[in-house]
Amino acid sequence: MKSTTFLFTLLLLVFASQLVAAQSPYLMVSGDKIEVNITRKATKAELLELKKELLDKHQIQVDFTALGFDKKGRLESIAMSVKAPNGNSGTCQTNRVRGKRGAFFMVDNTPGAKTRFSIGAGKKR
Numbered sequence: 104m105k106s107t108t109f110l111f112t113l114l115l116l117v118f119a120s121q122l123v124a125a126q127s128p129y130l131m132v133s134g135d136k137i138e139v140n141i142t143r144k145a146t147k148a149e150l151l152e153l154k155k156e157l158l159d160k161h162q163i164q165v166d167f168t169a170l171g172f173d174k175k176g177r178l179e180s181i182a183m184s185v186k187a188p189n190g191n192s193g194t195c196q197t198n199r200v201r202g203k204r205g206a207f208f209m210v211d212n213t214p215g216a217k218t219r220f221s222i223g224a225g226k227k228r
Contacts, residue, residue, distance in 0.1 A: 129153055135212040137161055141205040145178045162188040163210060169196065181206045181224070188212075191220030 129145060130153060131138045139157070141150070150167060157163040164186040171180035182196035187210040195206050208222040 130156065132161075135214075136209065136216070137163065137211075138207070138209045139165075140203070140207045141178070141181060141200075142203050143178050143200045143205060145205070146176060147172065161210075168194075171198075178205065185210075185222055187220055189219060193220065193222035195222050195224040197224035 129139055129141050129149070131140075137157075139153070141153075145153075147170060150170065154165045154167065157165050166184045167181065168184060169180065169182035170178070173179050178200045180196075180198040181200060182194070183206060184192065184194040185208050186192040189210065189212055191210070193208070195208070197204075197206060200206075204225050206222075206224045209218070209220065211219050
């Protein structure tokens with residue numbers, strides 16, 4: 104019984120770690136809707152991985168034209184451009200990334216979606 108419980112726990116941990124590693128914490132995908140919310144906690148490595156994931160899996164091109172970090176490695180400023188496969192594109196920038204107020208964008212390819220693309224900086228609406 105103990106070995107079965109141990110094996111089940113081990114498999115669960117391996118599966119859970121794969122889920123976490125599979126997607127950026129700044130990316131939320133729901134059907135045909137993709138949302139990205141970049142916060143102060145984002146590291147340069149995470150942003151570069153997010154950029155790669157968005158291009159490889161969703162054909163969304165993101166270019167970080169400026170990134171600023173404080174002495175502790177926390178994101179302070181960001182400027183980016185986004186080009187979605189549905190033809191929409193935009194840019195945003197902020198010099199005051201605070202907590203959850205950073206940069207965000209949304210691409211929604213859901214049939215009949217009211218808003219197909221949104222991008223901005225500051226408080227996500």
